[in-house]
Amino acid sequence: MREVATLRTVLSQNVIDAAIAPPLMTARGLGCSIKGQRLVRDVDLTIRQGRRTVVLGPNGAGKSVLLRLLHGLLPASEGTVLWRGNPLGADAQDGQAMVFQRPVMLRRSVLANLNFALKVRGFRGPERARRAAQALEMAGLDHLAKRPARVLSGGEQQRLAIARALATGPDLLLLDEPTASLDPAATARIEALIGQAHASGVTIVMVTHDRGQAQRLADDVVFLQDGRLAESGPASTLLHSPRSDAVRAWLDGRLFVTTPQTQP
Amino acid sequence: MREVATLRTVLSQNVIDAAIAPPLMTARGLGCSIKGQRLVRDVDLTIRQGRRTVVLGPNGAGKSVLLRLLHGLLPASEGTVLWRGNPLGADAQDGQAMVFQRPVMLRRSVLANLNFALKVRGFRGPERARRAAQALEMAGLDHLAKRPARVLSGGEQQRLAIARALATGPDLLLLDEPTASLDPAATARIEALIGQAHASGVTIVMVTHDRGQAQRLADDVVFLQDGRLAESGPASTLLHSPRSDAVRAWLDGRLFVTTPQTQP
Amino acid sequence: MSLVAGWDQALSEIVLLSLQVTLSAVFVSCLIGLPLGAMVGAFRFPGRRPAILIMNVLMGLPPVVVGLMVYLMLSASGPMGVLGLLYTPTAMIIAQTVLVTPIVAALSRQVVEDLHQEYSEQFTSMGVGPLQRIMALLWDARFSLLTVVLAGFGRAVAEVGAVMIVGGNINHVTRVMTTAIALETSKGDLELALALGLVLLLIALLVNLVVMTVRGTAARASYA
Amino acid sequence: MSLVAGWDQALSEIVLLSLQVTLSAVFVSCLIGLPLGAMVGAFRFPGRRPAILIMNVLMGLPPVVVGLMVYLMLSASGPMGVLGLLYTPTAMIIAQTVLVTPIVAALSRQVVEDLHQEYSEQFTSMGVGPLQRIMALLWDARFSLLTVVLAGFGRAVAEVGAVMIVGGNINHVTRVMTTAIALETSKGDLELALALGLVLLLIALLVNLVVMTVRGTAARASYA
Amino acid sequence: PATAREFILMQSTTSTQNSGLFDHLLPIFSQKTGIDVRVVAVGTGQAIRNAQNGDGDILFVHSRPSEEKFVADGYGLSRQDVMYNDFVIVGPADDPAGIAGLTDVTAALSEIATARAIFASRGDDSGTHKAELRLWSAAETDPFIGLGSWYRETGSGMGATLNIAVGMGAYALTDRATWIAFGNKRDHRIVVEGDPRLFNQYGIIVVNPEKHSAVKADLAQQFVDWVVSEDGQQAIAAYKVEGQQLFFPNAQ
Numbered sequence A, B: 001m002r003e004v005a006t007l008r009t010v011l012s013q014n015v016i017d018a019a020i021a022p023p024l025m026t027a028r029g030l031g032c033s034i035k036g037q038r039l040v041r042d043v044d045l046t047i048r049q050g051r052r053t054v055v056l057g058p059n060g061a062g063k064s065v066l067l068r069l070l071h072g073l074l075p076a077s078e079g080t081v082l083w084r085g086n087p088l089g090a091d092a093q094d095g096q097a098m099v100f101q102r103p104v105m106l107r108r109s110v111l112a113n114l115n116f117a118l119k120v121r122g123f124r125g126p127e128r129a130r131r132a133a134q135a136l137e138m139a140g141l142d143h144l145a146k147r148p149a150r151v152l153s154g155g156e157q158q159r160l161a162i163a164r165a166l167a168t169g170p171d172l173l174l175l176d177e178p179t180a181s182l183d184p185a186a187t188a189r190i191e192a193l194i195g196q197a198h199a200s201g202v203t204i205v206m207v208t209h210d211r212g213q214a215q216r217l218a219d220d221v222v223f224l225q226d227g228r229l230a231e232s233g234p235a236s237t238l239l240h241s242p243r244s245d246a247v248r249a250w251l252d253g254r255l256f257v258t259t260p261q262t263q264p
Numbered sequence C, D: 001m002s003l004v005a006g007w008d009q010a011l012s013e014i015v016l017l018s019l020q021v022t023l024s025a026v027f028v029s030c031l032i033g034l035p036l037g038a039m040v041g042a043f044r045f046p047g048r049r050p051a052i053l054i055m056n057v058l059m060g061l062p063p064v065v066v067g068l069m070v071y072l073m074l075s076a077s078g079p080m081g082v083l084g085l086l087y088t089p090t091a092m093i094i095a096q097t098v099l100v101t102p103i104v105a106a107l108s109r110q111v112v113e114d115l116h117q118e119y120s121e122q123f124t125s126m127g128v129g130p131l132q133r134i135m136a137l138l139w140d141a142r143f144s145l146l147t148v149v150l151a152g153f154g155r156a157v158a159e160v161g162a163v164m165i166v167g168g169n170i171n172h173v174t175r176v177m178t179t180a181i182a183l184e185t186s187k188g189d190l191e192l193a194l195a196l197g198l199v200l201l202l203i204a205l206l207v208n209l210v211v212m213t214v215r216g217t218a219a220r221a222s223y224a
Numbered sequence E: 001p002a003t004a005r006e007f008i009l010m011q012s013t014t015s016t017q018n019s020g021l022f023d024h025l026l027p028i029f030s031q032k033t034g035i036d037v038r039v040v041a042v043g044t045g046q047a048i049r050n051a052q053n054g055d056g057d058i059l060f061v062h063s064r065p066s067e068e069k070f071v072a073d074g075y076g077l078s079r080q081d082v083m084y085n086d087f088v089i090v091g092p093a094d095d096p097a098g099i100a101g102l103t104d105v106t107a108a109l110s111e112i113a114t115a116r117a118i119f120a121s122r123g124d125d126s127g128t129h130k131a132e133l134r135l136w137s138a139a140e141t142d143p144f145i146g147l148g149s150w151y152r153e154t155g156s157g158m159g160a161t162l163n164i165a166v167g168m169g170a171y172a173l174t175d176r177a178t179w180i181a182f183g184n185k186r187d188h189r190i191v192v193e194g195d196p197r198l199f200n201q202y203g204i205i206v207v208n209p210e211k212h213s214a215v216k217a218d219l220a221q222q223f224v225d226w227v228v229s230e231d232g233q234q235a236i237a238a239y240k241v242e243g244q245q246l247f248f249p250n251a252q
């Protein structure tokens, strides 16, 4: 697992203290409506440099939509997102990488998928080959390098997607339920990789349904329900003494399937 | 949650005793090669009527391939599968329903997806409407009935897929990581539904990576590794005193990303 | 353009016949070609690859050859001569149908095959029968198939070789836009020919607009 | 068929010219039409719907009209008359390219758009630039696009109206299969015309076979 | 194959090409002079229009008034008679108008109109079409009253019109050369011939190089000179199909 460590050593010393970490990304009054449905609304959020923010919430709460908004894939209908202090523009994804809930694989081999992502980010020649090999090893997919990516098993695809995102060395990593279909060992390994990336300075935003995972990884927690921010704050407070009923219910496993959203 | 109970009351009394339960499906020497890769091999397996069989194993072990073989979606390259005593034929899927690891939704509304599945299985008129409404409620998707199924969130799609499979009242239910992207409450609810279906006589084969889930639901356990059956048997023995190293390692969370498969 | 303007009644007769012939041919071609394409796209059967090959090859069916074959079928001394269809709009519809059906079939085969890759296992699992499968695939691919149908329409509406032979370009009976254009060209009245060509493109534009509007409305309705 | 057999040298000359003109036109059409279709299929920009509409409409461009337009351009009294291209194979290639490009563009637009629906977010997330995006989409859709290209080939190889006008069907210079068929038809030698039509279909079959074989090999190679 | 050789471009009509005359005549000329003659065979109107545009060095058609206008308008240098053949009326064997054997073409046309027997007209302003219209007016019959019923304007070339006439059992006016060379006769045959009014004169014109500098007037003139020469005229007379002479040279 030394791969990520070697991948990013630049920032590894200055793991930044939570309190004084500068905001890397800020959302103010963020909302998103599609065809008259208000999917996300009134979200105020600060993602601090070098911190791990875990997004929690029931199915359909708007977690994936929120990640898309932060990543600049969906236009905000209301409010703004600042990335490194500037509104999201054409370069919204510079320095970011996202792993989607449902990994999208090009119709190419595993290796070609990695190479494509690296090429796009400007890696060439031996450097690209090195990073691709490292990513393969990281994902435990060396033996499948030449297999078409789309015939991989669900978990293998998920691992490839994570490795592909990490390989380009992003500053901000957006992960949408990255371990949902991983076996326990792979989950542990990916968590370790996320920890290493974090240690080397990568800022992480991650969606999960796994309470244990949230507890293991989160510095900050954001809890969404019905498209709104039910509660947010440091993991230590939020996960142990939540203020909102929603979070309390979720932690108890009582927060059942969401009720119909109130229409706008 | 009374929906499944009303759905299938026929067999609900005779929850069959494990030891004497007749085999519903039997695999002998089952193997599957695609383009020279032996993905699954030498699998001997008996799925007993009314039992819940949980399939475990690391990513890429061949769990999904095995389910496809049992469901008649992939042709066996070696060995045979008997379904209700007969080799799998054109009617392989009669009385079966499968929830795929990656749900496939038609390009239609949520309700139309349910209606289509019901229509195909011969349900008409008010009976179809009743079942569709029940399935919507079961999935907690009433409020999204008219939304295009493909814009649902990951978890919502997964719930719809499960509801769609249950709605047709199958005798054998094949579930491939059905709760992978569900929130804790939905997971609990789906587990309850699976329990109810089981109680009403449905035979269940389910893949999961969740050890707790396996413990809660499994009557029998099948453990796959590298396409082979590492161990199989009643959950009580296998999960508590496994014979094979693989299962022991997996239970300890030590079974790391699989090593390269030995080529055939 | 003043030439065209001064030609009102004859022109509208020709335009209407063009539309009638072309739309009928495209309609019949879709009736045959879409299910055929969907079948070959969705099912594995022995001889599937040859079937695909043949459909692809037949996209290159030369109009004149089609015209001749239909001519020989329908001519008084041909097997179907008694029907007296030669030099009627029906003959033109038949010829264009022969021409357009392979295009619709081959292209929709590709579209349906791409979609079926995604649906195939789910459908088999659900126990979807062959007919239901084809209907569902055609329905779910309908927006992509529209482009296929428009390609068929484009071929039919622009086609001159086949309709010339089996229709005969007979004034007031079987003269359509394309044969009228060919006639004006052979007369050396290139301006009129071009003006007619423009009218033909306007007709195509109109049909496309109607189709796109219907499509837009349907897309919106299918969401709600 | 014996007619054809006894006509060896003239026939092979015509066949070769047909292939040369058609393949060149299809090649150029793909060079223009595939990226164009991919661009319109992959990017959102103001005027996108009109662009799609125009491409779809232009699939119905009548060959005779295209022939006339190219004729007027290349004619001695036209703007490009000095080039002396009228009644040469080059003129025929130009005319067919004008005819086939919209077909390739409109159909590949649809194919690429369908694929892009799946790739779009992933590409944006990866920071894939416009050019890379188009190249990647065309590459990943290549098997589906083959059918599109074959449709374009079909249109070109069967086309007679445009090449007749700009090529002139001059013996030993610009006579191709389709114009030869038209000539034999007008001579009333329907048997020879049909036989030539059969030869033309055989050529199309051959081209399709080559394409399918290459496709099969490539598909196998891309797996390994 | 003729890349290195000089060539001239001749605009002519489909009927002349379909008769096969050029395949006989042009190789003799090329052999002699080393000049290739490339023929573009289109409708008469289109041939004239193409020549006006300068897309040809020679115009070789059979529509005297149009040819004279072409020269008068300055597009051509001078017009020369080359040869003639004759028009005939062909019709189905059962001869519904009962005109077989008539030598008076106007009487035959009147009979067709009276019997409302189907007549396929070129309807394309070609030389043949114009000749046909002259004959109708000489017969003092207006065929357009039957337009769409028994009088069918095919709007096509000679060959296509004959195919249609054969296909629907119609009468048609055609030049003898095209008819003899025509391959799809079925049971159609010549029913009326021999009327002096059926005379069909072919003329040849060199395109005026002053209008279009690209015109190869010198080479074109060589061809014209040869075609009206003793040699050329003999070559025309020597062209036979099925033993019949198709064209009769009459250059002055």
Ligand SMILES: Nc1ncnc2c1ncn2[C@@H]1O[C@H](COP(=O)(O)OP(=O)(O)OP(=O)(O)O)[C@@H](O)[C@H]1O
Pocket (backbone or CB within 6 Å): A034, A037, A039, A057, A058, A059, A060, A061, A062, A063, A064, A065, A066, A101, B144, B147, B151, B152, B153, B154, B155, B156, B181, B183
């Ligand atoms: N394009 C869209 N059009 C309409 N509704 C949409 C669209 N995308 C998402 N939605 C809806 O927005 C809601 C939030 O979706 P989102 O994917 O963000 O949920 P989520 O919190 O990620 O849930 P899960 O845990 O199931 O992944 C869902 O109800 C979904 O149906």
Ligand SMILES: Nc1ncnc2c1ncn2[C@@H]1O[C@H](COP(=O)(O)OP(=O)(O)OP(=O)(O)O)[C@@H](O)[C@H]1O
Pocket (backbone or CB within 6 Å): A144, A147, A151, A152, A153, A154, A155, A156, A181, A183, B034, B037, B039, B057, B058, B059, B060, B061, B062, B063, B064, B065, B066, B101
């Ligand atoms: N069509 C195919 N062609 C080639 N290899 C395949 C194909 N389908 C699956 N495989 C390979 O077979 C192996 C087993 O796949 P399978 O999907 O059964 O794994 P799994 O046990 O379900 O894993 P996961 O827990 O990740 O879902 C994988 O390594 C996969 O890459």
Ligand SMILES: [Mg+2]
Pocket (backbone or CB within 6 Å): A063, A064, A065, A101, A176, B153, B154, B155
């Ligand atoms: Mg989500």
Ligand SMILES: [Mg+2]
Pocket (backbone or CB within 6 Å): A153, A154, A155, B063, B064, B065, B101, B176
């Ligand atoms: Mg799996």
